[in-house]
Amino acid sequence: MTHRDDFRAYFAADIRRAEAPVVEAAPTDAVMRRAAWAVADVARTVVRAQEVIGDGGGHVYGASAAALIGAGDNGGDGLYALADLARSGMAVHAVLLSPDRAHPRALDACRRAGGRVHEPADPDALEQLLRRLRPAVALDAIVGLGASGPPREMAGHAAGVLEELGTPVVAVDIPSGIDPDTGVRHPGAIRPTATVTFGLFRRAHLLASTDCGALELAEIGIGAPAADDGRPAEMLTSIGTATAGELWPVPDVSDNKYSGGVVAIRAGSQRYPGAAVLASHAAVMSTSSMVRYVGPCRDQVLADRPEIVASSVVTNAGRAQAWVSGPGMGTGPETAQELAWILSQDVPVVLDADALRVLAEHPSILRRRDAPLVLTPHAGEFDALAQTFAPAQAGLLAGDRAGAVRGLVAELDSRGVNATVLLKGRITLIDDGRSAFAQDAGTSWSATPGSGDVLAGMIGAILAAREGPGALADVEVPRAVAVAQVVHSVAARLAAEEFGRPGSPIGASDLLGAIGEAVAKVRAVAG
Numbered sequence: 001m002t003h004r005d006d007f008r009a010y011f012a013a014d015i016r017r018a019e020a021p022v023v024e025a026a027p028t029d030a031v032m033r034r035a036a037w038a039v040a041d042v043a044r045t046v047v048r049a050q051e052v053i054g055d056g057g058g059h060v061y062g063a064s065a066a067a068l069i070g071a072g073d074n075g076g077d078g079l080y081a082l083a084d085l086a087r088s089g090m091a092v093h094a095v096l097l098s099p100d101r102a103h104p105r106a107l108d109a110c111r112r113a114g115g116r117v118h119e120p121a122d123p124d125a126l127e128q129l130l131r132r133l134r135p136a137v138a139l140d141a142i143v144g145l146g147a148s149g150p151p152r153e154m155a156g157h158a159a160g161v162l163e164e165l166g167t168p169v170v171a172v173d174i175p176s177g178i179d180p181d182t183g184v185r186h187p188g189a190i191r192p193t194a195t196v197t198f199g200l201f202r203r204a205h206l207l208a209s210t211d212c213g214a215l216e217l218a219e220i221g222i223g224a225p226a227a228d229d230g231r232p233a234e235m236l237t238s239i240g241t242a243t244a245g246e247l248w249p250v251p252d253v254s255d256n257k258y259s260g261g262v263v264a265i266r267a268g269s270q271r272y273p274g275a276a277v278l279a280s281h282a283a284v285m286s287t288s289s290m291v292r293y294v295g296p297c298r299d300q301v302l303a304d305r306p307e308i309v310a311s312s313v314v315t316n317a318g319r320a321q322a323w324v325s326g327p328g329m330g331t332g333p334e335t336a337q338e339l340a341w342i343l344s345q346d347v348p349v350v351l352d353a354d355a356l357r358v359l360a361e362h363p364s365i366l367r368r369r370d371a372p373l374v375l376t377p378h379a380g381e382f383d384a385l386a387q388t389f390a391p392a393q394a395g396l397l398a399g400d401r402a403g404a405v406r407g408l409v410a411e412l413d414s415r416g417v418n419a420t421v422l423l424k425g426r427i428t429l430i431d432d433g434r435s436a437f438a439q440d441a442g443t444s445w446s447a448t449p450g451s452g453d454v455l456a457g458m459i460g461a462i463l464a465a466r467e468g469p470g471a472l473a474d475v476e477v478p479r480a481v482a483v484a485q486v487v488h489s490v491a492a493r494l495a496a497e498e499f500g501r502p503g504s505p506i507g508a509s510d511l512l513g514a515i516g517e518a519v520a521k522v523r524a525v526a527g
C-alpha cells in the first residue's frame with residue numbers, strides 16, 4: 001500500500017504492554033466496545049459498497065452479518081461488533097467456534113441486541129450453516145494478537161467456505177492465520193476484504209500488508225509502548241511518500257556538480273551492458289551530482305547519458321562519496337579483486353546482483369568496515385549470502401523473512417561490518433540491526449528485469465548525497481535506503497498506471513523514465 005504518512009508497527013508483547021493500563025483504567029469492556037464499533041463501521045461500509053441488483057447500492061438495514069467467534073478478546077470484539085450491527089437493523093449471527101470460551105459479557109450483549117447464536121458441532125455443520133446464512137458480510141473474530149500457528153480446527157475450514165461463497169470478510173485486528181509478529185501466512189488463513197486494527201499497527205500489518213485487504217487503524221486511546229526495563233519497544237517502520245519527499249536531495253544555491261555527493265558505479269559486462277546503462281542512468285536521474293561509470297560498457301553508457309564520466313578500471317575512477325557494484329558485472333575471477341578494492345574504500349558501498357554472488361563465493365574480501373555496506377539481495381541471493389555468512393538463516397525466507405534478515409545483519413555485525421540488508425520483494429525489508437523498515441511497493445509492476453539495476457543506482461546516488469550537508473545528512477542508512485525504494489515504487493506505478501497505456505506491464509526502462517516524475521510527486525506530497 002502506498003501511503004502518505006509513516007506507519008510504525010510493534011511486537012504483540014509491546015502492544016499488550018501499551019494496552020493494559022488503558023484497558024484497566026477504562027470502564028469494563030469500554031475499550032473493547034470502541035474497537036468493536038470501528039469494526040462494525042467498516043462492516044457497514046462493506047455492505048453499502050455491494051451492488052444490489054435493481055437498486056444500486058447495498059442496504060445495511062435488513063442485511064445479514066455473521067461473525068466467526070474465537071476463544072478470546074478478539075472474539076469479544078466480534079460479538080460487541082455484532083451487537084452494534086444489530087442496532088443498525090442487520091440480522092446478526094454469532095458462530096461460536098469455542099462456545100465454552102466465548103467472551104461472556106460480549107456474548108450477552110450480542111444476544112440482548114437480538115443476535116442469533118450458533119454452535120456448529122463440526123466443520124460440515126459450519127459449512128452448512130454458512131451456506132444457509134450467506135451473510136452480506138462476515139467478521140473474522142477468531143483470533144488476533146493471541147494467534148499461534150494455522151487457524152485451528154473449524155477456523156481453517158471457514159476461510160475456504162467464505163471464499164467460495166464470495167462473502168466479503170472484515171478481519172478483526174489481524175486476519176486469522178497470519179502470525180502477528182512475523183506476518184507469516186499459515187495454510188487456511190482468512191483472506192479479508194478489510195482489516196480493522198486498534199491503536200497501534202502490528203508487525204503483521206506491514207510484513208503481510210498484501211494479506212490484510214484495506215487496512216484501517218482505529219484510535220482507541222492507546223499510545224506508543226513505553227520502554228520495558230530501559231529497552232525501548234522495537235519498531236518496524238514503513239515510511240510514506242511525504243517522508244521520501246522531505247528527504248529527497250535537490251541542489252541549492254551553494255551546490256555544484258560535486259557537492260551533492262558523487263556516486264561511482266561498477267556495473268555491466270560485454271554480456272550484460274544494459275545493466276550498466278540502467279544503473280548509471282538511474283543515478284543520474286536521482287540527484288544533480290556527478291555520476292561516474294566504471295567498466296567495459298563505456299560506449300553504451302555514454303550513448304545513453306553523455307553527462308556520465310566513464311573510466312575503465314576502478315582504481316582510477318576518481319573520487320566518489322559512494323560506490324555501487326554488481327548489476328550485470330559478471331562473476332569472473334577479476335571481479336573479486338575489483339570488489340575487494342571497492343570494499344576497501346571508506347565510503348558507503350552498495351552491492352547488488354553479481355557482486356552478492358562474488359561476495360558469497362569469496363567472503364575473505366569482506367573485512368571489518370565502519371562505512372555503510374548495503375546489500376540488496378533477492379531471495380536467491382539472500383540464501384547464497386546466508387549460506388556463507390549466516391547458515392542458520394539460509395532457507396528461512398519462506399517463513400519469518402524479517403527474522404532472517406535481522407539474523408544475517410547480526411552475523412555481519414559480529415564480523416565488524418556495518419551492514420544494511422535490503423531484501424527485495426513486493427514487501428521490501430530493510431534492516432541494519434538497529435532500525436528496520438518494511439516497504440510495500442503497492443503494486444507489482446516493478447517485478448521486471450533490470451528493475452533491481454535501477455534501484456541499485458538510485459540507492460547509490462542517495463547514499464552519496466547522504467555524505468553531504470543536505471537533508472539526508474544525519475538520516476540512518478536504512479531510512480535513506482527506504483527513501484530510494486519508495487521513489488522506485490512510485491516510479492513503477494506511475495509508469496504502469498499513469499503514463500502511456502495505463503494498467504499495462506512496463507520494462508525497467510519505463511520505470512527509469514518515470515523517476516523524475518516520481519521525485520516530483522513525492523516532493524509535492526511533502527509540500
Ligand SMILES: NC(=O)C1=CN([C@@H]2O[C@H](COP(=O)(O)OP(=O)(O)OC[C@H]3O[C@@H](n4cnc5c(N)ncnc54)[C@H](O)[C@@H]3O)[C@@H](O)[C@H]2O)[C@H](O)CC1
Nearest residue numbers: 031032072073074143144145146147148149150151152173
Ligand atoms: N481487551 C480489550 O479491551 C481489547 C482487546 N482487543 C482484542 O483482543 C485481542 C487479543 O485478545 P486475546 O484474548 O489476548 O487473544 P486472541 O483473542 O487473539 O486469542 C485468544 C485465543 O485464540 C486461540 N488461538 C490461538 N491461536 C489460534 C489459532 N491459530 N487458531 C484458532 N485459535 C487460536 C487461543 O486459545 C487464544 O487464547 C486483540 O487481537 C484484539 O482483537 C483489542 O486490542 C482492543 C482492546
